[in-house]
Amino acid sequence: MTQMPERADFDLIASWVQPGERVLDLGCGDGSLLKRLIAERGAKGYGVELEGAAVLAAIGNGINVIQGNLEQGLAGFDDQTFNHVVLSRTLQTVRHTERILGEMLRVGREAVVSFPNFAYWKNRMAVMAGRMPVSEDLPYEWFDTPNLRFFTLLDFEALCAKMSLVIRERQVLDEAGRLVLEEPNFLGSLAVYRLAR
Amino acid sequence: MAGIGIVTAQCAHFTQPLKLKGGGLLPAFDLVYETYGTLNAAKSNAILVCHALSGHHHIAGHTADNPANIGWWDNIVGPGRPLDTERFFIVGVNNLGGCHGSTGPASINPATAKPWGADFPVVTVEDWVDSQARLADHLGIEAWAAVMGGSLGGMQALQWTLSYPERVRHALVIAAAPKLSAENIAFNDVARQAILTDPDFHGGHFYEHGVRPLRGLRLARMLGHITYLSDDQMAEKFGRRLRVGAGSYGFDVEFEIESYLRYQGDKFAGVFDANTYLRMTKALDYFDPALDFDDDLARALARARAGFLVVAFTTDWRFSPERSREIVHAMVHNGQDVAYAEIDSAHGHDSFLMDEPHYHAVVTNYLKRVTL
Numbered sequence: 001m002t003q004m005p006e007r008a009d010f011d012l013i014a015s016w017v018q019p020g021e022r023v024l025d026l027g028c029g030d031g032s033l034l035k036r037l038i039a040e041r042g043a044k045g046y047g048v049e050l051e052g053a054a055v056l057a058a059i060g061n062g063i064n065v066i067q068g069n070l071e072q073g074l075a076g077f078d079d080q081t082f083n084h085v086v087l088s089r090t091l092q093t094v095r096h097t098e099r100i101l102g103e104m105l106r107v108g109r110e111a112v113v114s115f116p117n118f119a120y121w122k123n124r125m126a127v128m129a130g131r132m133p134v135s136e137d138l139p140y141e142w143f144d145t146p147n148l149r150f151f152t153l154l155d156f157e158a159l160c161a162k163m164s165l166v167i168r169e170r171q172v173l174d175e176a177g178r179l180v181l182e183e184p185n186f187l188g189s190l191a192v193y194r195l196a197r
Numbered sequence: 198m199a200g201i202g203i204v205t206a207q208c209a210h211f212t213q214p215l216k217l218k219g220g221g222l223l224p225a226f227d228l229v230y231e232t233y234g235t236l237n238a239a240k241s242n243a244i245l246v247c248h249a250l251s252g253h254h255h256i257a258g259h260t261a262d263n264p265a266n267i268g269w270w271d272n273i274v275g276p277g278r279p280l281d282t283e284r285f286f287i288v289g290v291n292n293l294g295g296c297h298g299s300t301g302p303a304s305i306n307p308a309t310a311k312p313w314g315a316d317f318p319v320v321t322v323e324d325w326v327d328s329q330a331r332l333a334d335h336l337g338i339e340a341w342a343a344v345m346g347g348s349l350g351g352m353q354a355l356q357w358t359l360s361y362p363e364r365v366r367h368a369l370v371i372a373a374a375p376k377l378s379a380e381n382i383a384f385n386d387v388a389r390q391a392i393l394t395d396p397d398f399h400g401g402h403f404y405e406h407g408v409r410p411l412r413g414l415r416l417a418r419m420l421g422h423i424t425y426l427s428d429d430q431m432a433e434k435f436g437r438r439l440r441v442g443a444g445s446y447g448f449d450v451e452f453e454i455e456s457y458l459r460y461q462g463d464k465f466a467g468v469f470d471a472n473t474y475l476r477m478t479k480a481l482d483y484f485d486p487a488l489d490f491d492d493d494l495a496r497a498l499a500r501a502r503a504g505f506l507v508v509a510f511t512t513d514w515r516f517s518p519e520r521s522r523e524i525v526h527a528m529v530h531n532g533q534d535v536a537y538a539e540i541d542s543a544h545g546h547d548s549f550l551m552d553e554p555h556y557h558a559v560v561t562n563y564l565k566r567v568t569l
Contacts, residue, residue: 022532046529052538052540052541052555055559056558056559056562057562058536059506059559059563060562060565062565062566063536064529064535064536065537066529066536067538068537068539076523076525076526077529078526078529078530081529081530
């Protein structure tokens with residue numbers, strides 16, 4: 001949903017896409033990730049985006065973008081059509097969390113989900129100091145944030161267990177985009193998961 | 198930026214008979230068309246714009262005799278406009294069965310030396326596309342850079358990609374549907390009944406009686422017009438406002454909306470041919486590319502090679518966004534190239550003709566991917 005020029009999670013996602021695979025990017029913005037997956041990985045990409053300005057930009061970027069609202073699910077998309085369904089930094093803005101995760105794994109074999117970790121130590125510090133966190137991965141003030149859901153790696157993994165989703169891989173990044181190998185729920189600012197049924 | 202100025206219609210005559218989907222042959226026919234911009238040496242920059250129910254070949258610019266006779270889609274065609282005539286060669290054609298110069302029910306039937314009238318065959322979207330392919334041959338255009346249309350015009354753009362997959366590189370399918378709903382056919386039939394039951398219709402042979410079924414055509418247009426607008430837009434534009442001196446508890450024009458519809462109906466009935474109207478609505482009703490594929494639209498569209506831009510408008514209830522999404526999802530299922538924009542607009546089905554900046558920007562941005 002938010003667009004930054006170089007996004008660390010894109011490197012990871014790109015490394016998981018094999019040539020010729022079909023990718024659906026939910027909340028694709030101007031299509032930057034898809035453009036990269038098409039150019040670098042030879043993927044066949046589609047995007048879903050709600051905002052008219054982003055749809056316009058994605059069309060200009062040559063992307064197969066479909067204007068639609070994720071809150072209404074992925075009606076019309078057939079079962080198991082995609083190799084990967086990506087939801088990059090958008091899950092925290094979706095109201096119907098379980099439904100969208102279920103829909104991703106209905107239309108795709110794998111769901112790739114990235115989200116800001118609310119339990120990142122700087123966020124904890126901000127709350128300890130009495131203020132809601134504003135950071136690289138949570139760049140909004142509390143009063144203008146599009147984020148509806150505030151959750152941590154542990155929260156997310158508990159939901160995956162509840163929904164019987166298999167975590168195939170998890171990568172955690174700090175604010176500089178470096179991989180975090182220890183204490184991810186404390187040192188990680190952004191988490192990227194590969195999920196399957 | 199100024200439009201393209203004075204334009205002149207041309208006429209192409211075709212002597213090779215055209216086989217029609219409904220059976221029968223049209224022995225020879227004329228197509229009237231206009232072109233804007235310049236066909237490049239590679240003949241790779243041509244865009245065909247297909248018209249809807251009441252449209253014709255005069256899309257842009259104005260005729261030499263009448264500066265007010267501006268083309269019906271002038272706001273999208275011209276230098277610096279989305280269909281940029283500095284870059285593209287645009288072709289507008291009056292469809293077969295039309296009443297603006299191409300062979301149609303009012304033309305002379307060579308077999309009888311009288312107007313065709315009711316004997317003019319019912320032509321389909323497929324037939325139109327076949328006839329337009331003849332025009333492409335005539336112009337030396339091997340493949341269109343794009344075929345574009347709104348409403349019934351969008352159906353033709355879609356059909357082009359199925360009838361001639363190798364001859365269309367992009368299709369812009371706007372405010373269209375893969376087939377009409379029962380409700381849509383119902384509206385069309387009421388319109389047809391208005392014409393067919395007009396005493397001046399004479400079974401379609403009214404030309405020889407020196408009359409025209411103006412009442413029927415007027416009613417047909419009034420009904421159609423209601424379905425092209427949105428409730429909100431009508432409320433905003435007319436509300437329940439009365440005309441001056443109204444409130445007479447009679448049946449003369451009282452409300453502004455009545456005045457508007459009657460004016461639109463009269464204007465249309467004055468210039469349009471009733472037999473053409475009947476055939477245009479039938480072409481709409483019959484269009485259903487999935488029919489031969491067990492209603493499986495994805496299978497029906499699988500042979501298309503073109504990239505698609507599908508556009509729908511939020512307040513369009515005659516060709517609602519849901520119907521456009523059917524096309525989109527069939528293409529996604531097939532792994533075909535498609536982009537879809539759902540434009541916020543208050544103008545109902547007529548939105549596709551409006552000069553709405555975001556909508557036009559979408560068309561402009563899509564056409565950037567057309568290589569010349």
